[in-house]
Amino acid sequence: MAPVNLAIIYYSATGTIHALARAAAEGAEKAGAHVRLRKVAETAPPEAISANPAWSQHIQDTADIVQAGLDDLDWADAVLFGTPTRFGNPASQLRAFIDTTGPLWFQGKLADKVYSAFTASNTAHGGQESTILALGNTFYHWGGIIVPPGYTDPIQFQSGNPYGTSHVTGDGAPGDVPLDAARHQARRVVDTAALLKAGRAA
């Protein structure tokens, strides 16, 4: 059977979500998927970015990562979205990308794919779950198959968020636990998408 195509589509200003996205890509590749790691377009004004050295630096460091396009969604059997929490919601940069998907949605091309999401916030109760659930609203509209990590692996009892991998950025860069949780989440998404793909091919 053809491998699962997984698109990991993310926004990251200062690198946290980027680190989780890379770990997810590792987990998915190990599970046999073809992976496209894609950042969404930056929409913030240059003066806001240049006022934050970590933000400017991250943009330079990830200049080689291809920008997400609608073709990536069309190609994918499964999509993992990553976004920082912004006042308990997904970042506007990711929403801006999602808001371009109308033509695919209208043709039914976003339905029946597997979707899952991960996030980071500065504080432990800063809106991680609400951010992931907010993305879920879109997945429902698309007719997606939402695959959360739940407590399906021992790592989930350490990372502690059944909705999706989450990291508290205020504690520093993601360490082994959130990175392993991201790998697990990606593997679970790929395994589920593989079952669906095999079933459809049969």
Ligand SMILES: Cc1cc2nc3c(=O)[nH]c(=O)nc-3n(C[C@H](O)[C@H](O)[C@H](O)COP(=O)(O)O)c2cc1C
């Ligand atoms: C406009 C804005 C709103 C934010 N809102 C929240 C929030 O509601 N809760 C929280 O804990 N952190 C909040 N943060 C912190 C970010 O979630 C945190 O910096 C982010 O997870 C880092 O991810 P990144 O390194 O991938 O950019 C906010 C940051 C900005 C700039």
